[in-house]
Amino acid sequence: xxxxxxxxxxxxxxxxxxxxxxxxxxxxxxxxxxxxxxxxxxxxxxxxxxxxxxxxxxxxxxxxxxxxxxxxxxxxxxxxxxxxxxxxxxxxxxxxxxxxxxxxxxxxxxxxxxxxxxxxxxxxxxxxxxxxxxxxxxxxxxxxxxxxxxxxxxxxxxxxxxxxxxxxxxxxxxxxxxxxxxxxxxxxxxxxxxxxxxxxxxxxxxxxxxxxxxxxxxxxxxxxxxxxxxxxxxxxxxxxxxxxxxxxxxxxxxxxxxxxxxxxxxxxxxxxxxxxxxxxxxxxxxxxxxxxxxxxxxxxxxxxxxxxxxxxxxxxxxxxxxxxxxxxxxxxxxxxxxxxxxxxxxxxxxxxxxxxxxxxxxxxxxxxxxxxxxxxxxxxxxxxxxxxxxxxxxxxxxxx
Amino acid sequence: xxxxxxxxxxxxxxxxxxxxxxxxxxxxxxxxxxxxxxxxxxxxxxxxxxxxxxxxxxxxxxxxxxxxxxxxxxxxxxxxxxxxxxxxxxxxxxxxxxxxxxxxxxxxxxxxxxxxxxxxxxxxxxxxxxxxxxxxxxxxxxxxxxxxxxxxxxxxxxxxxxxxxxxxxxxxxxxxxxxxxxxxxxxxxxxxxxxxxxxxxxxxxxxxxxxxxxxxxxxxxxxxxxxxxxxxxxxxxxxxxxxxxxxxxxxxxxxxxxxxxxxxxxxxxxxxxxxxxxxxxxxxxxxxxxxxxxxxxxxxxxxxxxxxxxxxxxxxxxxxxxxxxxxxxxxxxxxxxxxxxxxxxxxxxxxxxxxxxxxxxxxxxxxxxxxxxxxxxxxxxxxxxxxxxxxxxxxxxxxx
Numbered sequence: 189x190x191x192x193x194x195x196x197x198x199x200x201x202x203x204x205x206x207x208x209x210x211x212x213x214x215x216x217x218x219x220x221x222x223x224x225x226x227x228x229x230x231x232x233x234x235x236x237x238x239x240x241x242x243x244x245x246x247x248x249x250x251x252x253x254x255x256x257x258x259x260x261x262x263x264x265x266x267x268x269x270x271x272x273x274x275x276x277x278x279x280x281x282x283x284x285x286x287x288x289x290x291x292x293x294x295x296x297x298x299x300x301x302x303x304x305x306x307x308x309x310x311x312x313x314x315x316x317x318x319x320x321x322x323x324x325x326x327x328x329x330x331x332x333x334x335x336x337x338x339x340x341x342x343x344x345x346x347x348x349x350x351x352x353x354x355x356x357x358x359x360x361x362x363x364x365x366x367x368x369x370x371x372x373x374x375x376x377x378x379x380x381x382x383x384x385x386x387x388x389x390x391x392x393x394x395x396x397x398x399x400x401x402x403x404x405x406x407x408x409x410x411x412x413x414x415x416x417x418x419x420x421x422x423x424x425x426x427x428x429x430x431x432x433x434x435x436x437x438x439x440x441x442x443x444x445x446x447x448x449x450x451x452x453x454x455x456x457x458x459x460x461x462x463x464x465x466x467x468x469x470x471x472x473x474x475x476x477x478x479x480x481x482x483x484x485x486x487x488x489x490x491x492x493x494x495x496x497x498x499x500x501x502x503x504x505x506x507x508x509x510x511x512x513x514x515x516x517x518x519x520x521x522x523x524x525x526x527x528x529x530x531x532x533x534x535x536x537x538x539x540x541x542x543x544x545x546x547x548x549x550x551x552x553x554x555x556x557x558x559x560x561x562x563x564x565x566x567x568x569x570x571x572x573x574x575x576x577x578x579x580x581x582x583x584x585x586x587x588x
Numbered sequence: 589x590x591x592x593x594x595x596x597x598x599x600x601x602x603x604x605x606x607x608x609x610x611x612x613x614x615x616x617x618x619x620x621x622x623x624x625x626x627x628x629x630x631x632x633x634x635x636x637x638x639x640x641x642x643x644x645x646x647x648x649x650x651x652x653x654x655x656x657x658x659x660x661x662x663x664x665x666x667x668x669x670x671x672x673x674x675x676x677x678x679x680x681x682x683x684x685x686x687x688x689x690x691x692x693x694x695x696x697x698x699x700x701x702x703x704x705x706x707x708x709x710x711x712x713x714x715x716x717x718x719x720x721x722x723x724x725x726x727x728x729x730x731x732x733x734x735x736x737x738x739x740x741x742x743x744x745x746x747x748x749x750x751x752x753x754x755x756x757x758x759x760x761x762x763x764x765x766x767x768x769x770x771x772x773x774x775x776x777x778x779x780x781x782x783x784x785x786x787x788x789x790x791x792x793x794x795x796x797x798x799x800x801x802x803x804x805x806x807x808x809x810x811x812x813x814x815x816x817x818x819x820x821x822x823x824x825x826x827x828x829x830x831x832x833x834x835x836x837x838x839x840x841x842x843x844x845x846x847x848x849x850x851x852x853x854x855x856x857x858x859x860x861x862x863x864x865x866x867x868x869x870x871x872x873x874x875x876x877x878x879x880x881x882x883x884x885x886x887x888x889x890x891x892x893x894x895x896x897x898x899x900x901x902x903x904x905x906x907x908x909x910x911x912x913x914x915x916x917x918x919x920x921x922x923x924x925x926x927x928x929x930x931x932x933x934x935x936x937x938x939x940x941x942x943x944x945x946x947x948x949x950x951x952x953x954x955x956x957x958x959x960x961x962x963x964x965x966x967x968x969x970x971x972x973x974x975x976x977x978x979x980x981x982x983x984x985x986x987x988x
Contacts, residue, residue: 246871266871359893364863365871371864463764464771465865471646471666471765489764 232277258476268365285320315345340544342377350566408522510550519573632677658876668765685720715745740944742777750966808922910950919973
């Protein structure tokens with residue numbers, strides 16, 4: 189209880205400036221904390237753990253708006269499957285986390301609910317679309333947060349905030365009660381203070397493979413990518429650290445396709461999926477969506493059929509190519525993002541999801557972890573592969 | 589204006605029993621009719637035409653609930669793209685039509701908004717999911733109605749009500765402002781009194797190919813299907829009539845896969861798509877969905893990954909097989925449904941969409957038309973193929 193009150197005091201003091209939480213369920217959190225760890229014994233790895241929930245995931249009685257103005261007053265009647273599971277394990281559900289409008293973005297600069305600040309430096313983005321999740325954990329408001337990851341939306345904020353971000357393989361965790369964006373890519377994911385916390389939450393949500401690195405680790409080739417020097421250094425340092433720990437590290441062959449071309453095709457398919465999901469709602473309540481969101485929908489709608497088909501074909505081939513290229517390794521090390529967090533008033537990079545989207549396209553697991561600091565901002569590396577346990581285990585070994 | 593008042597009087601008298609319209613926009617319809625055909629000249633083929641709109645298509649200021657109880661009070665702020673186009677052409681938008689809950693059904697026995705009766709015989713279904721569209725046109729309430737067709741939802745009610753039902757090729761008509769069910773199959777479609785009316789509405793909605801049968805017509809092989817004798821007779825009579833009109837009719841080779849197996853795979857994919865679209869909403873407002881709908885979602889969710897993958901693979905192959913098998917013909921004649929409309933209290937047939945779903949899976953156009961009557965109920969045949977103009981033209985030639 190004392191620990192919860194300390195968190196609540198910290199939130200009261202710092203959240204108004206950071207804007208990670210949009211609402212705090214003080215009464216619900218206190219009630220859960222009072223019942224946590226009966227007799228001092230944890231009933232689950234999440235018993236008593238303070239956890240925040242992204243606004244596109246249903247928590248009974250909480251707002252459930254997915255960052256969309258039109259849905260500002262929607263209330264969830266029941267818990268999403270993942271939330272019900274956390275609640276059953278005794279987790280202390282703290283409050284609702286800010287996000288990009290409809291999860292379509294990577295800066296959490298929400299036109300309806302405000303901007304979330306990076307706790308490391310005001311004026312810098314915490315990433316997105318689960319930016320509230322990253323900022324809340326980085327600010328010490330909670331131990332972990334549940335987000336969603338369609339092309340990188342859990343890992344990008346985890347990277348920018350110096351945290352662990354974990355995306356399970358596609359389909360491993362139920363998305364029931366989660367507002368869809370692009371179901372073929374959507375996964376529930378975890379932002380956590382450490383890889384250990386991420387693994388504990390993950391293992392409670394659903395049965396997961398053992399956490400061990402059973403095989404060689406691949407090193408993703410960075411020639412021809414837009415990776416900054418800080419990120420190249422970080423990946424190289426992590427590869428060295430892995431080798432130092434007795435793990436075989438092998439540079440893998442490059443993919444045939446340009447990373448950014450793959451990411452662009454994925455973004456088009458996500459935007460097209462968003463039109464299918466939101467067109468009717470935009471027509472019902474146009475003023476409840478930002479002009480930028482409506483412009484993005486109109487752009488997707490206006491793409492010629494030839495371009496849609498080319499993108500679809502590219503993704504089918506990319507999915508197969510990624511799975512084949514990653515298959516020989518327990519997991520593959522690569523940058524999470526090409527650069528660290530950037531200021532809101534800087535030009536917005538277009539390549540932020542170039543590395544993260546590969547796991548979504550291939551249906552693979554990915555765990556990102558902090559690998560040092562550059563110019564005050566965290567640098568982040570991710571372990572990606574079909575073996576979810578290997579990703580988490582390598583992150584646990586290397587995170588620093 | 590006199591014509592509209594006659595329609596409104598008929599609706600007032602008969603709709604309470606048929607329950608085709610859920611709401612009537614008397615003021616809006618009168619205003620549109622007053623401005624129709626200025627100086628007696630039609631500005632479009634739909635100028636002054638009374639048209640009903642299915643409840644999953646947005647009409648500004650009307651209810652927009654898709655047959656879902658949870659959305660009972662939702663109002664559309666703007667017109668769907670297809671509705672805006674009709675309005676621009678001077679159509680008289682009469683009211684909102686009943687449908688199956690979330691368009692997932694084929695009987696329009698809606699748990700929240702009541703049952704729609706077949707105007708030919710009380711106690712018989714008008715089909716679904718666009719059952720209100722079929723009943724409204726059959727009862728003479730309107731000249732045409734706009735519905736949606738994911739696996740047959742426009743053509744099944746048109747067939748059961750003795751009308752023309754037209755499904756354009758996938759993507760030909762914008763679905764903006766239409767509540768999605770399974771975007772890969774969803775199309776806006778038309779129920780109309782005659783093929784000519786359907787063609788007029790279709791051509792106004794968007795540019796369409798010329799209506800002519802430019803090539804041989806295929807005859808779909810019915811061996812091994814569940815087609816009733818009444819429907820076999822109807823297809824045979826229509827093939828004869830086509831030949832009598834100088835059109836070459838050739839029996840095509842059967843598809844490798846069993847029709848019902850294909851339909852079952854398609855239904856699973858539609859139900860899975862529905863879970864992606866509705867899971868979050870069911871969690872927000874569970875009491876706003878029927879137990880049957882929630883059971884269907886739970887069933888889809890519970891399907892093992894192997895079954896989902898097998899269904900997906902079957903559909904990919906079926907789409908290619910359908911396109912190849914139909915390609916040599918201007919269009920292909922086949923039953924619309926294996927049997928005519930049935931009573932609500934009879935056992936519900938499971939094969940109703942076995943023939944209609946082929947056009948959705950292959951992305952093809954399809955026009956169904958009445959081909960006589962059997963035991964008081966209409967029998968229906970459809971022309972299916974990539975050439976939308978050929979489908980409409982053959983329907984126009986053969987409908988009787």
